[in-house]
Every structure is written in C-alpha cells, then in structure tokens.
Amino acid sequence: MSKxxxxxxxxxxxxxxxxxxxKWVAQLGSLIALVWLAYVLITQAxxxxxxxxxxxxxxxxxxxxxxxxxxxxxxxxxSGLEALSVGMVNMIRITWxxxxxxxxxxxxxxxxxxxxxxxxxxxxxxxxxxxxxIPLLVQILFWQALIIGVLPDLTPDMEGSRWLFxxxxxxxxxxxxxxxxxxxxxxxxxxxVVVARWTYKKRIEILExxxxxxxxxGWATGVFLVFLIGGWFAHPIxxxxxxxFQALAWVAGNLPVISFQWLMGGLSLALAAWFIVxxxxxxxxxxxxxxxTDDDYFRLGVAGFLGIVLFFxxxxxxxxxxxIRVMGRSLTYKMNWGFEPLFNFLATKYDFSGGSPxxxxxxxxxxxxxxxxxxxxxxxxxxxxxxxxxxxxTLYAAAFIGEIVRAGIMAVHRGQSEAASxxxxxxAQSLRLVVxxxxxxxxxxxxxxxYLNLAKNTSLGIAVAYADVVQVGQTIFNQEGQTxxxxxxxxxxxxxxSLFLSGIVNYYNRRMELVER
Amino acid sequence: xxxxxxxxxxxxxxxxxxxxKWFGDFQALSGVTTTIGWGEVVVVIGPSGSGKSTFIRCIxxxxxxxxxxxxxxxxxxxxxxxxIDAIRRDVGMVFQQFNLFPHLTxxxxxxxxxxxxxxxxxxxxxxxxxxxxxxxxxPEQADKYPGQLSGGQQQRVAIARSLAMNPRIMLFDEPTxxxxxxxxxxxxxxxxxxxxxxxxxxxxxxxxxxxxxVAHRVLFFDYGTVVEEGTPEHFFTNPQHDRTKLFLSQIL
Numbered sequence: 001m002s003k004x005x006x007x008x009x010x011x012x013x014x015x016x017x018x019x020x021x022x023k024w025v026a027q028l029g030s031l032i033a034l035v036w037l038a039y040v041l042i043t044q045a046x047x048x049x050x051x052x053x054x055x056x057x058x059x060x061x062x063x064x065x066x067x068x069x070x071x072x073x074x075x076x077x078x079s080g081l082e083a084l085s086v087g088m089v090n091m092i093r094i095t096w097x098x099x100x101x102x103x104x105x106x107x108x109x110x111x112x113x114x115x116x117x118x119x120x121x122x123x124x125x126x127x128x129x130x131x132x133x134i135p136l137l138v139q140i141l142f143w144q145a146l147i148i149g150v151l152p153d154l155t156p157d158m159e160g161s162r163w164l165f166x167x168x169x170x171x172x173x174x175x176x177x178x179x180x181x182x183x184x185x186x187x188x189x190x191x192x193v194v195v196a197r198w199t200y201k202k203r204i205e206i207l208e209x210x211x212x213x214x215x216x217x218g219w220a221t222g223v224f225l226v227f228l229i230g231g232w233f234a235h236p237i238x239x240x241x242x243x244x245f246q247a248l249a250w251v252a253g254n255l256p257v258i259s260f261q262w263l264m265g266g267l268s269l270a271l272a273a274w275f276i277v278x279x280x281x282x283x284x285x286x287x288x289x290x291x292x293t294d295d296d297y298f299r300l301g302v303a304g305f306l307g308i309v310l311f312f313x314x315x316x317x318x319x320x321x322x323x324i325r326v327m328g329r330s331l332t333y334k335m336n337w338g339f340e341p342l343f344n345f346l347a348t349k350y351d352f353s354g355g356s357p358x359x360x361x362x363x364x365x366x367x368x369x370x371x372x373x374x375x376x377x378x379x380x381x382x383x384x385x386x387x388x389x390x391x392x393x394t395l396y397a398a399a400f401i402g403e404i405v406r407a408g409i410m411a412v413h414r415g416q417s418e419a420a421s422x423x424x425x426x427x428a429q430s431l432r433l434v435v436x437x438x439x440x441x442x443x444x445x446x447x448x449x450x451y452l453n454l455a456k457n458t459s460l461g462i463a464v465a466y467a468d469v470v471q472v473g474q475t476i477f478n479q480e481g482q483t484x485x486x487x488x489x490x491x492x493x494x495x496x497x498s499l500f501l502s503g504i505v506n507y508y509n510r511r512m513e514l515v516e517r
Numbered sequence: 518x519x520x521x522x523x524x525x526x527x528x529x530x531x532x533x534x535x536x537x538k539w540f541g542d543f544q545a546l547s548g549v550t551t552t553i554g555w556g557e558v559v560v561v562i563g564p565s566g567s568g569k570s571t572f573i574r575c576i577x578x579x580x581x582x583x584x585x586x587x588x589x590x591x592x593x594x595x596x597x598x599x600x601i602d603a604i605r606r607d608v609g610m611v612f613q614q615f616n617l618f619p620h621l622t623x624x625x626x627x628x629x630x631x632x633x634x635x636x637x638x639x640x641x642x643x644x645x646x647x648x649x650x651x652x653x654x655x656p657e658q659a660d661k662y663p664g665q666l667s668g669g670q671q672q673r674v675a676i677a678r679s680l681a682m683n684p685r686i687m688l689f690d691e692p693t694x695x696x697x698x699x700x701x702x703x704x705x706x707x708x709x710x711x712x713x714x715x716x717x718x719x720x721x722x723x724x725x726x727x728x729x730x731v732a733h734r735v736l737f738f739d740y741g742t743v744v745e746e747g748t749p750e751h752f753f754t755n756p757q758h759d760r761t762k763l764f765l766s767q768i769l
Contacts, residue, residue: 207639418579419616419675423630423682424606433629437620 020294027298049484060480067475069467071383080476087472088493094386094468095455095497098394102454103447105394106401111431113406124402131399137460140392144464147171147384154365154372161362161378169373171387172363175380183349184238185231185357192227196220235357242350249343265314272307276300385466389458397454404446408439441512448505452498459494469493528591530555530686530717531576535585538571538741545571547741548585553719555685558712560728560749561721563738564764569721572738573688576719577608590685606634609679613691615671617663617678623650624659627678635682642681649677653707669700673707680711687711689720725769729753737761 015021049056061081069075072086112124131139148168158165165172203216279300283290292300313319363379365372374381382390412435420430459470473486531553538546545568553559561569574580575587578594578601587594589604618626627649628642637645650656653673655666663671672692679687689708693701705727712718712731722728728735728749735752737745737760745758753769756762 413614413616415612415614415616416618419610419612419618421579422577422605422608422610422612423678424602424634425630426602429633433633434618438618441620 023294024298031302045484054481056484057482058485060476060482060485063480065476065479067479069472070465071386071467080480083472083476084469084489087467087469090386090466091455091458091468091470091493092497094390094393094458094461094466098390098397098454098458099451099501102394102397102401102450105398107405109398109402110405110409113402114409128399128402131395132403136392136396136457137463139396140388140460140464143388143391144384147387156367156370156372158365158372159367161364163362165363165365165374165381168384170381170383172374172379172381174360174362176358177361177377177380179355179357179359180353181235181355181357184235184241184353187238187241187350188227188231188235192224192231195227196224199223232356236352236354239350239352242347242352245343245347245350249340249347252339252343261314261317261320264319265311268310268314269307272303275303279303383466385461385464388464389461389466389468392460393454393457396457397450400450400453401447404443404450405439407446408441408443409435411442412438444505444509444512448502448509451501451505455497455501456494528588529553530557530590531719532588533576533585536572536575536582536587537584538568538575538580538582545741546575546582549742550585551736551743551746553717555717556715557733558716558718558720558731559734559736560732561719561736561738562723562725562728562764563744567738568741569738570690571741573610573690573719573721576686576688577605577610579610606682607684608686608688609682609684610688611672611675611679611690611692613694615663615668615675615695617671617675619663622660622662623655623666623674626663626674627681630678631681646677646681649680650674652680652710653677654703667700668696669703672696672700672704676704676707676711686717686719689718689722691721691723693722693724723768725753737764739764 012018046056061084062079065077065080065083067083069077069083069086072090074082074086077083077086109124109127112120113128115121115124147166147170151166151168154165154167154169163174197220200216200220203214203219207214207216279296283292283296361378363381364375366375367373416434416438417430420434421427425433458468461468462471462474465471469490473490477483477486529552531551533549533551536546536549537544547568549568549572561572563569571580575582576589576594581596582594590607592600592604594600594604618629621629624643624646627646628639631637631642631645632639647656647659650659653676655670655673658666658670658674663674666674676692692708693704696704701724705724708718708720708727709731720727720732730749732749734746735749736743737752737756737758739760745752745756745761752761753765756765
C-alpha cells in the first residue's frame with residue numbers, strides 16, 4: 001500500500017468561519033434579543049401607564065360597570081367581565097349564524113353563477129359584483145337606514161301576537177325559547193351524537209365483515225332521534241352532572257394558594273418534557289435514531305433550559321411578584337375567583353327538574369303605556385343593530401364565498417363530469433357525488449379565511465350600536481381609562497375565535513386530502 | 518363484415534346518417550354516414566383534428582350533433598332527456614385521460630353508477646365489481662385510490678367502471694394515447710378479450726396492430742367525414758384513396 005497522497009491537513013477553522021459556531025451564536029443572539037425586547041416593552045409600558053396616573057390593572061373585570069347594554073343574555077351586567085361576556089356571546093351569535101347562512105347562500109350563488117341558464121347566472125353575477133364592490137361598513141349602515149327609515153313604526157293597535165313583526169324597533173320572528181331544562185337536554189343531545197356516530201361505525205364494520213346491507217346511516221339517524229325525542233322527557237337524568245359540578249366547585253374553592261404556582265411550574269416542566277419527547281419521536285424512524293444536528297441540540301437544549309428556568313421562576317415566588325407588578329394583582333386570587341363561581345353556576349343548571357326544555361313562542365307587541373314595544377319574553381326580537389350587522393357580514397361574505405365555490409367547481413377537470421354523464425349519472429347526481437366533493441377540497445382553505453374575515457368583520461357592528469365585545473370594551477375603557485387591558489382582552493378573544501375556526505377548517509382539510517402515491 | 522346479430526330485433530346497434538357538427542365557424546363533422554351492427558368492432562383512425570373523437574362523443578351525447586340522425590339501438594338521439602339517459606345507460610365510454618374519480622377508491626369508482634343509476638344494492642354492486650376487477654386483471658387493487666395506481670392500471674379500472682353498467686356498446690376514445698409504451702399492451706389485452714366476448718365496440722386509436730388484429734372494419738376519417746372504410750386487410754394492403762395512402766405511408 002502506498003502512502004495516501006498528501007493533501008491540505010484538515011485544521012479547525014477560526015471561530016468566525018466555523019458554521020457550527022456561527023449558527024449557535026446567531027440562534028442564542030436572536031433569542032436574547034427577543035427576550036430583551038419584550039422586557040423593555042413591558043417595563044416601559046407599565047412605567048408610562050403608572051406615570052399617567054392610571055396604572056395597568058385588571059380590576060375593572062370585577063367592578064360594577066354601571067351601564068346597561070342594548071342587548072344580550074344579560075342587559076344589566078354586574079361587573080366588567082360579565083359585560084364583556086355578554087359582548088363575546090353577542091359576537092359569537094352573529095358569527096356562527098352568519099357563517100352558516102353565508103355558506104348556504106354562497107354555495108347557491110356559486111353554482112348559479114355557473115348555470116347555463118342565462119338569467120340565473122346573470123342574477124348571481126350581479127349579486128356578487130354588487131356586494132363585493134361596496135365597503136362593508138356602507139352596507140351595514142345602509143341596512144340600518146333601511147330598517148329605521150323605511151319600515152312602518154309599531155302602532156298601539158298592533159298589540160298581540162303575530163308570525164312576523166318588522167319595524168324600526170327591529171325584526172321579531174317566532175322562536176324556540178329555551179327553558180330551565182335546556183342544559184340537561186343539551187347534554188343528552190351531545191351524548192346522542194356520540195352514540196349515533198358509534199352506531200354508524202359499528203354498522204359499517206358489520207357491513208364490511210359480513211357483506212350485507214346494514215343501513216348504517218338509517219341506524220345512526222334512528223339512534224339520534226331516540227335521544228332527540230326521548231331526551232325531551234328523560235332529560236332530568238342529566239341532573240347527575242349537578243353533583244359533579246358541585247364537587248368541582250368545592251375543589252376549586254379549596255385549592256391552596258400555592259397550588260397555582262406549582263401548577264404553572266409543573267406545566268412549564270411538562271411542556272418542555274412534552275416538546276422534547278415529541279421531537280425525539282419525530283427523529284426516530286424504523287431504521288433507528290437519526291443523528292442529531294446542531295439545530296436539534298439547540299432546540300432540545302433551549303426547551304429543557306426554559307422549562308427548568310420557568311419552573312423555578314414560578315415556584316420561587318419571583319413569578320408571583322412579577323405578576324403582581326405587571327397585573328397589579330396576584331393571579332392566585334384570580335384562579336379561585338374564576339373557577340369556583342363557574343362550577344357553582346353550572347351546578348345550578350343541573351338539578352333533576354322536569355318540564356320541556358324548549359318552548360315555541362310567537363313574537364308579541366305589548367303596549368304598556370302609549371308606546372308599543374316588543375315583549376321581551378315572546379318570540380325572538382332582533383334589534384336593528386343585530387339585523388343590520390348580520391345582514392351586512394352575511395351578504396358580503398356570501399358574495400366572496402360564491403366566487404370561491406365557483407373557482408372550486410371550475411378547478412375540477414371537465415373530464416370528471418363527462419365521465420359521470422357517460423356513466424348515466426344525472427347532472428344533480430354528478431354535481432353531488434363527483435364534482436362537489438372534489439371542489440370542496442380546493443375550496444376549503446380560502447373558505448376558511450373567508451370565515452375568519454366574517455368573524456372579524458362583526459366588529460363593525462359598533463357603527464350601528466350593536467353590543468358586541470368591541471362596543472362593550474369601548475364603553476369600559478371610556479369609563480375606566482384602562483385602554484391597554486381592554487385591547488389585550490380583544491386581541492386574545494378574537495385570536496381565540498379565529499384559531500378555533502381555522503382549527504376546524506384545518507381538521508377537515510386534512511381529512512379531505514386526496515390519497516396520492 | 519363479421520357483425521353478429523346479438524341485439525334485440527333487427528335494428529342495428531348504431532346508425533348515423535349525415536351527422537354534422539360545428540364548433541363556431543369550424544366544421545368538425547361534415548356528414549358522417551355509417552351503420553354499425555351488433556358485435557361489430559369498428560376502429561376509427563385518421564389524422565388529429567379529423568373529427569374522430571367528436572364523432573364518438575356524439576354517439577353518447579357528450580357533444581350534440583347539429584344535423585343528421587344518430588340512432589342507437591333503435592332510439593334516435595334527440596333533445597329528449599329520457600332518450601339520452603337510456604342511451605347513456607347502454608353505452609359505456611373509456612377516455613384518453615381515464616377520468617377516474619380521484620376522491621373515491623377503485624371499488625367506489627366502479628360501484629358508484631350501478632348503485633345510483635341502476636339502484637342496485639351495495640353488496641350486489643361490490644361483488645360484481647370484484648368479478649370485473651378479476652376480469653381486467655387487478656383484483657388486488659380494489660381498496661386503493663386512483664392516484665396510487667399506474668396509468669395502465671387506471672385505464673383498466675376505467676374499463677371495469679364502464680362494464681359495471683352492463684353496456685351493450687363500448688366507446689373507446691384513444692384509450693392508450695396517454696400511456697407509457699409498456700402499459701399499452703395490458704390495456705389492449707383487456708380490449709381484445711372484450712372484443713372476443715362479442716361486445717359492440719367503436720375504438721378511436723393509433724394502435725395499427727390492434728386495428729389489424731381485432732377490428733372487423735376500419736373507418737378512416739379526414740375533414741370530418743369518412744374518407745374510406747373497409748376490412749383491415751383491404752385497408753392496410755390495398756387502400757384506394759390518396760389521402761389514406763398518404764396517412765398510412767406516414768405512420769407505418
């Protein structure tokens with residue numbers, strides 16, 4: 001064997017040329033910069049707020065508001081948090097009903113736009129162009145003007161019940177009014193859905209094993225109907241939950257003060273451990289453990305380090321001190337304050353009481369003095385603010401959803417519907433079984449962002465005095481001067497709603513993905 | 518002509534008389550007249566743009582003809598939806614691009630139409646689908662999705678999907694043109710077996726070997742009409758028309 005040829009002897013490169021060192025320094029540097037920036041911003045903000053004489057504080061959440069709200073499940077809230085809850089529920093009310101209505105309307109419009117019927121497609125096209133090209137705020141104001149300016153006023157001779165009232169005081173429609181038993185009934189319905197799904201799966205399993213028709217869908221529907229009808233009478237059995245909530249309230253009420261700190265400390269450790277375990281599992285393949293790169297070491301190291309630091313931070317009392325400094329109050333206190341009443345509240349809803357969970361009721365006009373108004377306990381009377389906001393966001397979103405649906409259908413290759421026709425499927429069957437399922441796959445991501453837009457656009461309801469979370473929050477900071485906490489509250493709330501919505505959409509998106517090689 | 522009489526009564530499978538079709542200014546079909554008997558295998562060849570595909574797409578009304586008559590199994594193709602439905606149920610079609618439904622498994626692709634159009638039970642349709650997959654040689658692929666199959670396998674699924682409706686006439690629109698060379702044979706073998714079983718077939722193709730071996734009759738299309746027709750023997754050895762001679766000299 002000859003001596004290997006002489007080459008340049010590999011030496012350690014100087015530090016500033018060593019890519020491993022450069023990577024570590026850059027990662028650590030940006031991490032430190034980020035922490036420092038957050039620290040500066042927070043201390044600066046708290047110092048400045050203190051200087052204005054209005055120190056940062058969440059106290060308004062517990063203090064009486066002294067203002068009545070125009071609508072919601074509680075128009076006379078006792079605290080800031082209660083007022084904000086009313087606002088949140090009002091926002092969610094418009095969002096979910098708007099999402100459902102805009103989806104149905106948008107799908108119809110999208111299909112109509114592609115219709116070979118000239119008139120139908122022109123109507124759909126005009127709808128889209130009209131609602132898409134006018135700012136939403138203008139549309140909402142327009143609907144309000146229409147309700148207040150054009151509808152005939154209520155007159156004393158209208159006293160009594162009818163199927164529909166429309167007046168500048170709002171629009172009233174028949175409604176199923178929830179009664180005391182509705183909480184128990186809802187639990188039974190939820191159980192019904194779960195059992196029906198389970199039945200469906202079981203029947204499909206039998207079908208696949210024995211190869212005979214098992215009418216899985218019929219069975220599932222039947223099971224749900226049993227719960228729907230049986231639950232109407234049997235709902236008091238769900239009162240058992242009352243005991244559970246009482247127990248939980250007792251536990252929350254008896255949490256030792258330290259427990260919150262240990263909870264957060266433990267949570268930090270658990271999160272770090274979870275991250276590390278998950279990361280390691282991802283690196284493991286059937287062939288064995290992958291070699292860890294510097295990047296992997298960095299992430300694992302930072303995760304472990306942060307977990308330990310946060311644990312000592314919370315447990316040592318330094319965390320408690322910081323929280324008091326930043327929030328103006330200990331969070332331990334808030335923890336008990338929040339959960340004990342919540343579970344007590346839930347416990348009062350589950351109490352074995354009978355009676356029908358829902359009551360059908362027609363809207364009614366009453367004339368207590370000379371001024372007629374909608375009776376608050378009959379039908380569903382919607383304020384002009386609600387109707388204008390709802391119409392605005394729904395019709396606006398439907399125009400965009402129409403275009404999204406059209407794009408989805410057009411994205412399905414023409415050969416698909418030709419193949420369906422050649423097999424003898426009718427146009428409606430081909431649309432339902434072949435084209436729409438494939439279009440749905442294309443449509444989901446943009447549809448998801450449209451839902452998020454709709455949810456966020458509801459905040460424009462402030463223009464027509466709709467008592468959603470923005471309007472309530474604004475009332476609060478006008479009164480208390482606590483601008484920053486209210487903004488934090490808004491951002492946290494809207495982010496949660498948006499993340500929830502996109503979570504659902506992403507879930508379906510994953511399920512609808514095509515199987516490719 | 519080697520046509521067998523397997524249809525009901527004495528009407529031929531397909532009668533075309535002076536079929537014309539325009540796309541805007543462009544005349545795709547300029548008077549096609551031909552009669553196809555039961556059990557006959559007709560291969561349609563011709564240069565691209567000569568109207569071959571348009572012709573067979575008119576037979577199951579994927580395109581509508583604007584003049585002339587098309588009579589399938591004694592039913593004239595008109596604007597009557599009931600006629601169109603009846604004809605489509607009896608006429609299967611296989612496309613160049615397979616057009617399988619990518620969101621459904623192979624099994625679901627095959628059973629979709631029998632369940633929804635013929636109102637058969639799922640178990641019934643599935644057992645038939647298994648037989649058909651056996652017949653086209655891929656019984657083990659039933660639970661896969663089209664995206665997981667090779668081109669040749671996809672086209673064989675497409676053939677099985679058409680056969681599941683128990684058609685009496687099959688139309689093939691360039692069934693092997695989108696396939697890799699080594700996959701063409703597996704599809705042609707299935708088609709050969711189908712022809713031997715007595716199926717009435719119209720095949721648009723560039724596979725001259727298939728035409729020579731299986732066809733009872735060859736139609737040569739150009740400028741939207743049948744320029745020349747005859748048995749494969751006559752067609753490939755003794756073509757009469759100049760256009761046919763030119764075409765054959767270019768491809769053989």
